[in-house]
Amino acid sequence: MALPLEGSQALARTVALCRPQVVSAYPITPQTHIVEGIARLVADGQLECEMVSVESEHSAASVALGAAAAGSRAYTASASQGILLMSEVLFDIAGMRVPLVMTCANRAVSAPLSIWNDHQDAMAVRDAGWIQLYCASNQEAVDTTVQAFRIAEHCSLPVMVCVDGFTLTHTLEPLELPDQAQVDDYLPAYRFAHGLDPDAPRSLGTLVTPEHFTEARLGHHAALQRALGAIEAADADWAAVSGRGCGGLLEVRGDPQARTGILVMGSVLGTLEDAMDADPRGRRVRFLKLRSFRPFPAEALRRACQGLDTLIVLDRALSPGSGGIVGPEVKAALMDMTDPPRVHNLAAGLGGRDLPLDLYGRLLEAVEGAEAPLPFTLIDADPLLLPEADRPGAPLPEEAP
Amino acid sequence: MSAEEAHPHLETLRGHQPRFRGLEAGHRACQGCGEALAARLVTEAAGPDVMVANATGCLEVFTTPWPQSAWRLPWIHSVFGNAAAVAAGMEAALKQQGRRTRVLAFAGDGGTFDIGFQALSGMMERGHDVLFVCFDNEAYMNTGVQRSGSTPHAAMTNTSPPGTARMGKRHMKKDILAIIAAHRIPYAATASVAYPSDLRKKVRRAMDTGGPVFLQVHSPCPLGWGHDSDLTVQVARLAVQTGLFPLVEMERGELIGTLPIREVRPVADYLRLQQRFRHLFAGDFRAEKELEHLQAIADRNIERFELRGTGKERYDTEGADTVHRGGDRWA
Numbered sequence: 001m002a003l004p005l006e007g008s009q010a011l012a013r014t015v016a017l018c019r020p021q022v023v024s025a026y027p028i029t030p031q032t033h034i035v036e037g038i039a040r041l042v043a044d045g046q047l048e049c050e051m052v053s054v055e056s057e058h059s060a061a062s063v064a065l066g067a068a069a070a071g072s073r074a075y076t077a078s079a080s081q082g083i084l085l086m087s088e089v090l091f092d093i094a095g096m097r098v099p100l101v102m103t104c105a106n107r108a109v110s111a112p113l114s115i116w117n118d119h120q121d122a123m124a125v126r127d128a129g130w131i132q133l134y135c136a137s138n139q140e141a142v143d144t145t146v147q148a149f150r151i152a153e154h155c156s157l158p159v160m161v162c163v164d165g166f167t168l169t170h171t172l173e174p175l176e177l178p179d180q181a182q183v184d185d186y187l188p189a190y191r192f193a194h195g196l197d198p199d200a201p202r203s204l205g206t207l208v209t210p211e212h213f214t215e216a217r218l219g220h221h222a223a224l225q226r227a228l229g230a231i232e233a234a235d236a237d238w239a240a241v242s243g244r245g246c247g248g249l250l251e252v253r254g255d256p257q258a259r260t261g262i263l264v265m266g267s268v269l270g271t272l273e274d275a276m277d278a279d280p281r282g283r284r285v286r287f288l289k290l291r292s293f294r295p296f297p298a299e300a301l302r303r304a305c306q307g308l309d310t311l312i313v314l315d316r317a318l319s320p321g322s323g324g325i326v327g328p329e330v331k332a333a334l335m336d337m338t339d340p341p342r343v344h345n346l347a348a349g350l351g352g353r354d355l356p357l358d359l360y361g362r363l364l365e366a367v368e369g370a371e372a373p374l375p376f377t378l379i380d381a382d383p384l385l386l387p388e389a390d391r392p393g394a395p396l397p398e399e400a401p
Numbered sequence: 402m403s404a405e406e407a408h409p410h411l412e413t414l415r416g417h418q419p420r421f422r423g424l425e426a427g428h429r430a431c432q433g434c435g436e437a438l439a440a441r442l443v444t445e446a447a448g449p450d451v452m453v454a455n456a457t458g459c460l461e462v463f464t465t466p467w468p469q470s471a472w473r474l475p476w477i478h479s480v481f482g483n484a485a486a487v488a489a490g491m492e493a494a495l496k497q498q499g500r501r502t503r504v505l506a507f508a509g510d511g512g513t514f515d516i517g518f519q520a521l522s523g524m525m526e527r528g529h530d531v532l533f534v535c536f537d538n539e540a541y542m543n544t545g546v547q548r549s550g551s552t553p554h555a556a557m558t559n560t561s562p563p564g565t566a567r568m569g570k571r572h573m574k575k576d577i578l579a580i581i582a583a584h585r586i587p588y589a590a591t592a593s594v595a596y597p598s599d600l601r602k603k604v605r606r607a608m609d610t611g612g613p614v615f616l617q618v619h620s621p622c623p624l625g626w627g628h629d630s631d632l633t634v635q636v637a638r639l640a641v642q643t644g645l646f647p648l649v650e651m652e653r654g655e656l657i658g659t660l661p662i663r664e665v666r667p668v669a670d671y672l673r674l675q676q677r678f679r680h681l682f683a684g685d686f687r688a689e690k691e692l693e694h695l696q697a698i699a700d701r702n703i704e705r706f707e708l709r710g711t712g713k714e715r716y717d718t719e720g721a722d723t724v725h726r727g728g729d730r731w732a
């Protein structure tokens with residue numbers, strides 16, 4: 001039965017259903033409601049776990065790491081500045097192949113200060129060696145969170161569940177929560193093969209010389225590649241248990257026959273789907289919902305692009321001085337296709353800028369008739385709001401004498 | 402089933418303490434490394450049913466060149482600044498699992514006074530059952546001897562070199578114990594590798610007390626301090642005998658005991674053995690002033706902690722760690 005729930009409350013309850021033994025977090029908007037929700041469940045005795053409310057995100061990630069290494073299922077959540085403050089530990093967790101789950105309530109990164117949604121935070125740590133799964137809806141966030149524990153523990157890799165801040169975390173909607181028996185059936189007991197144990201003392205996180213470092217990295221890379229299969233299997237198994245799948249690695253939606261595609265990650269998909277249904281010109285596109293950004297499902301992507309003439313990749317973050325982030329990765333993957341679509345990389349919705357229904361038409365009109373890939377553009381930016389000297393194409397100021 | 406029944410051989414091992422060696426020989430520390438000695442003594446007294454979270458630093462690097470490890474304990478290194486937080490997570494996990502295994506956090510002075518301080522403060526404030534051990538060698542040794550918040554006033558390091566405009570480190574050694582004391586944790590103490598049975602006693606007391614407990618172990622570094630490797634214990638002993646490194650114990654932030662100094666030595670005796678203080682013996686005005694400053698710091702410590710002994714005591718700078726006929730109850 002669907003219950004009216006705020007995204008964050010649903011996530012708090014879902015995390016509790018996964019029976020974490022240690023939860024550690026530090027508050028940051030828009031993640032706060034999730035950990036507040038978990039704290040209430042602990043306070044009411046509905047979740048038996050050690051809730052460690054730490055003094056920084058660096059410590060939140062470290063506590064989760066220590067707990068997982070010592071044999072407990074661990075969870076944390078953060079966003080934005082918190083993700084960056086954690087970043088040192090995030091690389092470390094992944095490098096040690098410690099399985100734990102984190103929700104990233106995606107938010108822009110300072111400066112300028114913005115508490116609103118984009119994907120800059122998760123993108124900043126895309127090379128940390130975590131699995132990154134993006135959720136298109138709160139229902140997916142719920143279902144992906146349960147799957148994340150299974151994937152993490154199966155693959156010995158940490159999983160970041162990316163949930164758009166505010167757009168999802170603070171939105172109230174009818175949601176199906178799994179029941180405890182379903183989750184218990186689906187999730188085996190926590191196990192970390194390289195855990196700390198006085199009866200079998202092991203040294204974790206040691207110094208590695210150049211003789212072995214490359215192989216350690218190779219092993220990590222291979223683990224992420226192997227995770228492609230585990231992510232698909234976890235989704236299929238969960239669909240069998242709950243009746244709800246999340247589209248595996250990458251899901252084709254909209255009109256599968258369309259020759260124009262739009263690739264997105266996260267909740268903007270819903271807006272674009274609604275816009276397509278209401279489009280006065282009746283334009284139909286093939287939507288590519290990229291759920292797994294790490295590992296990057298190049299093969300699945302190429303399959304999903306068969307028959308496309310045009311693919312718009314909509315980024316929700318920016319690599320200043322380069323352009324989009326997802327866009328170039330998609331292009332690189334499609335290079336291996338015999339007949340790849342023309343890829344246009346656009347970005348929109350930075351720092352919480354509204355993603356209205358007419359974005360759909362604007363994206364299509366921007367690329368209509370283009371014979372070559374468009375240069376990367378922030379499609380919803382208004383350069384006229386900038387001082388003249390800061391606008392694209394403005395000349396360099398004179399150097400001081 | 403109790404943890405005890407589950408791990409009968411741990412109990413057997415416990416029976417062999419303090420023979421248990423948590424840190425084996427054959428690691429790669431420099432000859433005469435105080436930190437290696439200190440870590441062995443600490444684990445001897447604390448092990449074997451413990452887990453260690455180790456900060457980045459010499460201790461981490463010289464013990465674990467993969468695929469080798471000198472540790473006989475479950476041991477994890479994460480990053481430089483988070484040993485206390487990783488330990489807190491381990492403790493939370495063990496508590497939740499109902500296990501009795503205890504958690505130690507190891508860090509150098511950099512990982513304690515400076516980059517690891519926030520995590521340490523948070524861990525103590527939250528009351529985790531963790532023994533945090535600071536191996537205090539008074540600089541960032543692992544990166545090649547740079548100043549830390551623990552480097553003594555006027556000491557030379559590679560980022561506090563003496564020169565025509567400077568006399569080594571300009572600032573004071575941070576009074577970490579006072580800051581720890583302000584957390585009102587159940588037990589905190591200073592110890593020195595020059596007094597091993599005192600050190601072991603403090604480890605045991607810390608383990609018996611439980612809760613967040615803290616130990617600062619003065620650990621000379623022949624490489625960074627510039628003294629002969631066979632002088633490590635002598636240098637450490639002089640630090641205590643001069644009053645520059647008082648050995649004290651605190652409960653809930655209140656002083657409960659000190660190691661009295663039987664014969665107070667002038668600080669110059671300590672400083673002269675170390676190249677890091679060489680510029681203080683140039684004989685010029687600036688050098689003499691700095692020597693006076695350091696003597697004043699030692700005098701103030703002696704006064705503040707009432708360190709001056711009143712005679713020949715079994716537990717003082719000469720009696721402690723001396724073998725007495727019949728043995729000593731406390732050792």
Ligand SMILES: Cc1ncc(C[n+]2csc(CCOP(=O)(O)OP(=O)(O)O)c2C)c(N)n1
Nearest residue numbers: 457458459481509510511512540541542543
């Ligand atoms: C975030 C970060 N900054 C800097 C370093 C470099 N670093 C590694 S160990 C170390 C110094 C360690 O000093 P200390 O904690 O006193 O331990 P010691 O080596 O002296 O035993 C430094 C600066 C690092 N590893 N991580």
Ligand code: SF4
Nearest residue numbers: 430431434459622624
């Ligand atoms: S540099 Fe100092 S602390 Fe490091 S191993 Fe050598 S003696 Fe020990």
Ligand SMILES: [Mg+2]
Nearest residue numbers: 509510540542
């Ligand atoms: Mg040091």
